[in-house]
Amino acid sequence: MVEDRRLGDAIAYVILTIGVLIVAFPVWLTFVASTWDAATIINGKLPLYPGPYFFENYNRILFIGTSSTTREPVLGMMLNSFIMAMAIALGKIFISVLSAYAVVYYRFPFRMAAFWIIFVTLMLPVEVRIFPTFKVVSDLGMLDTYQGLAVPLIASATGTLLFRQFFMTIPDELLEASKIDGASAFKFFKDTVVPLSITTIAALFVIQFIYGWNQYLWPLLVTTKDSMQTIVIAIKKMIVTSDALTEWQLAMATAMLAMLPPVLVVILMQRLFVKGLVETEK
Template identity: 80%
Template structure:
C-alpha cells in the first residue's frame, strides 16, 4: 500500500516555482520596460507594472523603425530571421534524412567511410570555417540574399546521426515486406520510413529552428543592407554605445518580439518534440 503524504510534493513544486520565477522575471521586466517611455526608463522611475505606451512602442517598433542605427522596422527583421530559421531547419532535415537513409539502406563502397566523414564535420562549426565559407558565398554573389544566409548552415552531421540511429531501430521485417509488395527504395521511404520518423523530424525541427533564429555571427558577416539584417543583429544595433541615448523601450519591445516565434514553435510542437527525444526506440 502506497502511503499518501499530504505535503509530499510541496518541496518539488516550490523548487519549480522558484526556478520559473528566476527565468520569467527578467522577461517580465523587459515587457514592462517596453510599455514605458524613454524618459521614465532613463530616469530610473519605471514602475513594476505595465505603462501607458504599449501600443505606441510596439507599433513604432514593428512598422516604423527604431532609431538611426536600425532604420528598418522590426517586422522586416523578423521576416528575415523567420526565412533564415525555416530554411536552415527544413534544409537540415531534408539533407540529413536523405543521407541517413542512404547510409542505412543502401550498400555501396566506402559507405561507412562517408558516414564518418560526415560525423567528423561536427568538429568544424561555422566559426572555424568562417573565412573560406564567406569567400565562397561572396564569389557566388550571394551576399545580402536569403540563399547566402541559409545555405552554408544547412548541412548537419547531428541530424544525420540522429536519423541513422533511428533508422537502425526499424525492424528488417518491414523492409522485407515492402520488397515482397514490390515497393522500391523511394516507395519504402515515403510510405514506411517517413511516417515513422515524424517525432524525430519534429524534435530536430524545433532544435534547428531555434538554432537558425539565434544566429548572430554569420548574418552579421553576410548582410550589408539594413533590409536584410536579422532581429538578433537589430537588437545589438539598438544598444548605442556612443553619446546618443539608447531607446530602451524599443530595444525591450524588440527583445520581447524576438522571443515569440521560438516560443510559439516549442509550444505548438511540444508533444512531438518531447516524444521524439525520450522514446526508448530513439
C-alpha cells in the same frame, strides 16, 4: 505518511516556484520596459507593472523602426529571420533524412567513408570554418541574400546522425515486407520510413529552427544591407554604448518580438511530440 508527502510536495513546489520566478523575472522586466516611454526607463525608476505605451512602442518598432540605429521596421527583420530559420531547419531535415537513408539502407562503395566524413564535420562548426566559408559565399555572390544566410548553416552532421540512429532501430523485416509488397526504395522511404520518423523530424525541426533563429555571427558577416538584417542583430545594434542614444523601450519590444516565434514553435511542436509519444505507447 500522507502528511509527510504533502510537506514534500509543498517544498518541491516552493523550490519550483522560486526557480520559475528567477527565470521569468527578466522576461517580465523586458516586457514591462517595452510598455513605457524612454524617459521612464532612463531615469532609473521603472515600475514593475506594464505602462500605457504598449501600442505606441510596438506599432512604431514593427512598422517604422528606430530613428537612428537600425532604420528598418522590425517586421521586415522578423521576416528575414523567419525565412533563414525555416530554410535552415527544413533544409537540414531534408538533407539529413536523405543522407541517413542512403547510409543506412544502401550498400555502395565508400559508404562508411562517406559516413565518417559527415561525422567529422561535427568538429567543424561555422565559427571554426568562418573565413573559408565567407570566401566561398562571397565568391558565389551570395552576400546579402537569403541563400547566403541559410545554405552554409544547412550543412551539418547532427541531423544525419540522429536519423541514422533512428533508422537503425526500424526492423529489417519492414524493409523486406515492403520489398515483397512491391514497394521501391523510394516508396519504402515515403510510405514507411518518413511516417515512422515524424516525431524525430519534429524534434529536429524545433532544435534547428531555434538554432537558425538565434544565429548571430554568420548573419552579421554576410549581410550589409539594412533590408537583410535579422532581428537578433537588430537588438544588438539598437543598444548603443552611450545610454542617451539607446531607445530602450524599442530595444525591449524587439527582444520580446524576437522571443515569440521560437516560443510558438516549441509550443506547437510539443503537441506533435506528445501525440507521437502517446500513439507509440498504445
